[in-house]
Amino acid sequence: MNITLHVWRQKDAKSKGRFVKYEADDISPDMSFLEMLDVVNERLVLEGEEPIAVDHDCREGICGTCGVVINGRAHGPRERTTVCQLHMRSFRDGDAIWIEPWRAKAFPVIKDLIVDRGALDRIIAAGGFISAPTGSASDANAIPVPKENADLAMDAAACIGCGACVAACRNASAMLFTSAKVAQLGLLPQGQPERYIRVKKMVAQMDLESFGNCTNHGDCEAVCPKAVSVDNIARLNRDFIKSTLIADRRVAVGVEGAG
Amino acid sequence: MELNAKIPSGPIEGKWEKHRFDMNLVNPANKRKYSIIVVGSGLAGASGAASMAELGYNVKCFCYQDSPRRAHSIAAQGGINAAKNYQNDGDSVYRLFYDTVKGGDYRSREANVYRLAELSVEIIDQCVAQGVPFAREYGGLLDNRSFGGALVSRTFYARGQTGQQLLLGAYQALERQIGLGKVKMYSRHEMLELIVIDGRARGIVVRDMVSGELGIHLADAVVLATGGYGNVFFLSTYAKGANGTAIWRAYKRGAAFADPCFTQIxxxxxxxxxxxxxxxxxxxxxxxxxxxIWVPKQKGESRPAGAIPEEERDYYLERLYPAFGNLAPRDISSRAAKRVCDEGRGVGPTGLGVYLDFADAIQRLGAGVIGEKYGNLFEMYERITDEDPYKVPMRIFPATHYTMGGLWVDYNLMSTIPGCFVIGEANFSDHGANRLGASALMQGLADGYFVIPYTIGDYLASTKFEKVSEDHPQAQAAKAEVEERIKRLLSVNGKCTIMSFHRELGQIMWEHCGMSRNRALLEEALQKIPAVRERFWEDVRVPGDGDELNQSLEYAGRVADFLEIGELICLDALEREESCGAHFREEYQTEDGEALRDDENYAHVAAWEYAGEGKKPIRNVEPLTFEYVPLEQRSYK
Structure with a gap:
């Protein structure tokens, strides 16, 4: 296959970026999208040019490192597929492919197609956990968990933190990401003690990081490589509203650290 | 070099208990006066960093990824072993211990393995408390399955994403400590040198992968949790960024490298x-x-799988190993696949593949049940191959996956450099010559959650630390060496790409030191690798500069180290004149083609000591004794 690429090139965070055109000839349909970029980069290096910087690591769709917008769609044309699992057989000979980094205020571009997604880590650090210091656990079977809850929690926990939901959202909202963790932990008995403080803290951090708000368009779910459902956003909203009531009550009776 | 494993005395069941009592403790109020560096944020690194911070130590954690959640532990699919015996099928700590020593073909340390089996039980409790969504039965209790090489169901799993869920549990514990200010996290930072002062590990030199700036970080102890070196084979199941640089730097500073040839396919x-x-x-x-698993009985079969009648198929694992069948351990299954392909019975366009067929299971259980168990794996397969495993059998072939070898550590997980601890896949400890399925996650988390927090305390409490600063000549010298290496890589300006050298090295490793090895092949590899290395330093092209984000520079440094590690692997394989586990020397096999150990001469750990540039490293030996698991030939028939 012969493909024409239009790739976003940007030297660093401070420089202005632009699209640069590259011809990618003799591409095998069995190559993954990243292998195609490997081939293009090898050729660029031999021609004395700088290769295209792109984040990637596991190349099996689970680490969440890779992620670019391909022809306007986060992770490209295939549903439930990360860039590294996308293969060139999804394109046709002669196609033009436009490749850009995630675009969001909270994800500044570092170089070419690489962005800084540190904001997602900070949302987790704010409250996306169960406080269970090492050594403090009781027997694993001491608390039965209904299978349905365990399965729903696993569906939410499948999030790989790639940020496609943010890139696809017209508001650059991180609601799908945040709600996946809120829902996972809220569905489990172990997550109950911190349930309402957790949601308040995570939402507060999300706002601090300049992510937008959710307006229920569902573009996030459509591009999510792990098909994390927007049902989780409903779970977050319900918990968040409850949390404002509960926390206020606790503040009223003088309980500190109520979020 | 003295190799003192420091195994506690007394019966095996009580060694860890006794040792925990004998170890020195750091006063809770003093813990905040100590600083610890953890390199790597996978299962071992994240769990270790979080647990030590919970105790009160000041921890700095480094990873090359953009977030600690992306370490390659995340890709482990199948599960994690624990001797819970929830299935009432006869499992016990002792049985897990026994299976692991035997599965490792008697090349691991009994005391370490027993401790691992003992701690396995606590790991599951810890992970469940963190909210890891393990698979459950309808009654709400945890589900188990059996896993490669085990006759009991002791494997806990979270669909096909067990590694992901366990890592996210550890990552969340780590992020909690980051939020509390007890861990300072350095993402997109790569360790490029170990700083040793007065014989003790006191810090590291790192490169900020965004700005290119080199930094010196000092501490009272350094914990390496940087994973395996399997990418020396170029093609492997490792993440692209996984590398051996951190342990190789430590090796060159005096940490012994144990059994490098034990690489799992x-x-x-x-x-x-x-x-x-x-x-x-x-x-x-x-x-x-x-x-x-099957291949056609006939050589050069050209019909599609579905057109080959039952009686013309060879279910070779079931035929050769009736007791274990398709569940035979990894080394044995891999070699069997290679053998049938060498006979010309392999399938697929290259002839390097065998079928993994679900037709019977789908008929027996229904596509729905199979989908629930393996849905995400089937989907992943379809994405890559464009074939639907619900309809046609999968095609599979062995690939480099894990390294049992790694830096030598004593019972406290400390290397031969005092103050330099090594945990997880980066050390050699528990899997001997072959790791059993679902044991890597277990070992990473045992080391991180339950071993290192204790043993590091003992080291800190029993050591007197001089105050050191960044101006210390050793720290400055280490930094200067890194600068020099970077300058050298950037200045070659040759005509070949970095990947072309990596691919060439990988091919040599796979052909000469892969699933089966022999003297002639290894001696040839030991000629070829230095030649590739020489050409690399004359003809590699590394574009860009050092003071910017430069993925080529990162990659070049890693490949430069692989070109040295590969040689040590081959040397170790050459000098271990026996077959054991994953190390199969063609000269040493039984009549029916199984690995033939030489316990008289090789029941030991080979710990290689760096002797200087261009000099042959020194092979030190730690003898292994087997008091509890009697030495016998492994048989899975």
Missing amino acids: HPTCIPVTGEYQSKLTLMSESLRNDGR
């Missing part, structure tokens, strides 16, 4: 399709619980 990976291939994808061996 996983039997069930998606076969190679073309020259451009950048990595191999594992299909969890849990698939072997329901899938049946």
